[in-house]
Amino acid sequence: MAEVEILHRLFSHAARDEWAESGWRNVPLDERDARRDVPAEVLHELDGLMAKIVPAGDDTAWVVRRFAAANGTYACVIACHPGLVADRGGRIGLVSHARLVHVPAGQAWLDAAALVEIAESFAIADVRAMRPELRLQGYVDLLSEESTASIREVTLSELDLPRAFLSDMLVGALARISRREQIRVALPPPEQTLIADLARAWAAIPVALQLTSAWATGLADGCPVDVVFAVSSGKPPRDVGSPALVDFVSRYVSVLLDSPHDFSAVLRNPEITSVSKLNDALQRAEPLSRIGDFTPPPAESVDMKKDRKKAPQSPIPHAEIDGDIHTELDRQFRAMETSLRTYIDQRFAAMEARATQREPKAAPTWTWQRGLALAGIIAMTVLVTWALTRKPLREPRRDDETTTIAETMPAETIDDAETPTTDPRMEARKAALDKVIATAENDRKWGEGLKTLIAENGAMVSDAIAEATKGLPENHTVRVELSAIAKLIDDGKLQSRDRVRDLLIDVLSGRRIDGRLDDVDVDEIKSRYGVKSESKDIVKGFDLQSEIILRWLKEKYP
Amino acid sequence: MTMWVLCKDCWLRHDASTLLATCKQCVANTKIERPEPLVTIGGAGPFPRPGPLVCKKHPTEPLDIYCRECRGALSPRSLIGSEGVVALAGDTLSGKTSLLWVISERLRQASASGVYIRAAIGNSDQEMKRAVRGIFSRGQIAPTQPHDADIRNYAWEIVLPSSASTVIAFHDAAGELWSGLATLPRTSYEMFYRYLDLAGSMVFAIDGERLMESIETAANGGVSTPEAREAQTHELAIVDAIARRVRARSVRMPLAAVVTKADRLWQRPAWSLFHPGNGATSEEIHAAVRDLLLAAGRKTLMDAIDDAFSPVHYRAVSAFGHAAEPPLRIEALRPARVEEPLLALLDGRVPPR
DSSP states (O other), X not given: XXXXXOEEEEEESSOSSTTSOSSSEEOOOGGGBGGGTSOHHHHHHHHHHHHTOOBSSSSOEEEEEEEEETTXXXXXXXXXXXXXXXXXXXXXXXXXXXXXXEEETTOOBOHHHHHHHHHHTSOHHHHHTSOHHXXXXXXXXXXXXXXXXXXXXXXXXXXXXXXXXXXXXXXXXXXXXXXXXXXXXXXXXXXXXXXXXXXXXXXXXXXXXXXXXXXXXXXXXXXXXXXXXXXXXXXXXXXXXXXXXXXXXXXXXHHHHHOSSOOHHHHHOTTOOXXXXXXXXXXXXXXXXXXXXXXXXXXXXXXXXGXXXXXXXXXXXXXXXXXXXXXXXXXXXXXXXXXXXXXXXXXXXXXXXXXXXXXXXXXXXXXXXXXXXXXXXXXXXXXXXXXXHHHHHHTTOXXXXXXXXXXXXXXXXXXXXXOOSSOHHHHHHHHHHHHHHHHHHHHOOHHHHHHHHHHHOHHHHHHHHHHHTTTSOTXXXXXXXXXXXXXXXXXXXXXXXXXXXXXXXXXXXXXXXXXXXXXXXXXXXXXXXXXXXXXOOTTTOHHHHHHHHHHHHHHHOO | OOBEEEETTTTEEEOGGGEEEEEHHHHHHHOOOOOEEHHHHTOOOOBSXXXXXXXXXXXXXXXXXXETTTOOEEOTTOEEOTTOEEEEEEOTTSOHHHHHHHHHHHTXXXXXXXXXXXXXXXXXXXXXXXXXXXXXXXXXXXXXXXXXXXXXXXEEEXXXXXXXXXXXXXXXXXXXXXXXXXXXXXXXXXXXXXXXHHEEEEEEEXXXXXXXXXXXXXXXXXXXXXXXXXXXXXXXXXXXXXXXXXXXXXOOOOEEEEEEOGGGTTTSGGGGGGSGGGOOOHHHHHXXXXXXXXXXXXXXXXHHHHHHOXXXXXXXXXXXXXXXXXXXXXXXXXXXXXXXXXXXXXXXXXXXX
């Protein structure tokens, strides 16, 4: 529990006196004003957001966001009250009130929920009882009673909401996260507690991911939020989220609510800034919950020598393993078996050859040994496969068995798949790229270099394309087209490189991504990627385009 | 004459290369419902086309076209020429929303000169209904929020006296945006700036009530109220900010300077000319409005307008025909001369088709 100062930001159509400017204006609040403590860039974004909030009906509209700052984050809840004040022309206007609290880095608090609680208990009825011209001043006076908020940390008991509600809220919030498309999602009643329940459910999203999330209730069009939740209108969450997202959220909620482990470290993890990173974290944590009753055996029972009497059995009953895991295990087992069989056959063939050379007339006597060796190797394979699948969970485990799920997936290991270390495939890619660039630097035939790279190391280019387009919406034309091209490259069927060059340059340019190059600042992109070519024809300069792409790839594979 | 397809939701004008399209027959055959670049299925080439947009493979199947930016469906009739869209500017409380609503209603029937709205483009009518719903529900119009130009965007297909048609499009922006235009960040108001970039003519609303107040203050030898002074400052700031953009584009932009709330003025003998029953000609109104602005101390404003815009039409209108005191009742509204500014701007347009 922490006692935190509440900062306020107030906008209204009403003027506090005749000297104040007309129209939608900030109402200064002296020492309580957020302007005092909140960084200018956050304030700028907040003011822009508040200008665009309009309630859909006669009830208060709510917008919830979190802003990033150098020393933590600011949780922000905005309440927009319609029909509370009148402007100079007598038109019924709005009062928008943002409450913010500063949250230190590394904390996962129920801050939005606490702010909603405070906002809901504000004596708005007392303000409405005043004469219209006095309401704004009355509102400001009442604010003096709100100075601090008591904020609890997020715990599983705080997230004790109906599972379906929690899942639906998360699907809605994550379906278009950061896109500000203002999709409308319908949630089950009761409406009276909707905003409070939503604010609590939002706490189930990691804080770093919340920074890209913005949601609302009771809001009309034209406000940059991801989603507007309502009880009576909107699409069902399953219609706005993909089946994969719905499935992911369902699994996430299961891990969150059913796992005996402390999940709050995941909520605090600053590295979880995207749904895919949360998914990665979930996948690392998941086997514990997906495998039902299965818990890793205690350390003493792992030593099979001490308990030989027990019948050897698979530690993971097949019936309880998810189909995907089972398929993957099966695939890995078969691959290893095939590989080992090939190896053994080669070794025995060599031994037979040597034996034949020593005793040409002796009959081969290896049948029983071969069978024994094969059986042993297959048994080893099973054990190795099982051990490999458990490895990510087992590695960070401590002897005292008090490990949390979060501790089993520390921040620095979440992205370790992206860290190029001594992966031979990565090294081969780097070498190929270096060779192509060195050749092109000599002969200036960058187009030929790119052609060679695509022909000989297509996967390298297609992987890079996939990563370059990751930030675009899934249905973005350029992303769709580049994905199709990446597949052609993978299949070795790419006929022309014109389009891949155009689209990639468009993505890399930092300008509007529309599949066209006429808005690309040639000098800027050349300088960004250290391009040495003197050409400035970005539209038809194929060598220039190719050099940019190769230099960009070099940044990716340094 | 080259034309473009307007997406009024994004304020982008598209040529064939930036449009997406689907053919219903292709979708049925392939079971793939994905818009493709228009040039790949409907052919390149400038607008307007001699015939309807049809699929290359199915020449009798009209294409549905979409904006590449927002992927929203577009009307193939939503064509604008180089004259672009009409900007409706003015200070807070100058009556822009009311004026726009009443114009859109009045032009559903042909004006005396034969101009009328043939059809709304996209959701324009629904948007308009939402914007003025306060009149229906509370007998009072609500102030406009300073949104980006992503809502309150309207486009209508207008039939001209020559029976040709054209598209007029507006965004109804809050007065605060216009008065703060000089410092408005493009990062937060990208669509609004796109709308400005498309604007080829402008209706500039001047609050008649504030003019009346200025005239009375001058007559009494008094001092202007803060509101009257603020209105004067904002009017000039808006014209200066837009004039800078017009000069930067090196274009000639027609402007209709419209005194709103003329009902407050026409009760005075000096301005009775503005009453619709007076029968004054456009030229007489033009001259009378100039006199009014001079009398209200707006010479600097007139000079700024005359310097930056050409041609300039001065008009006086009343959206409701009486003071906008609540409760407003639809049946009691008597709009006066509201179509005249728009018709003056349309007068010089070349019929596109």
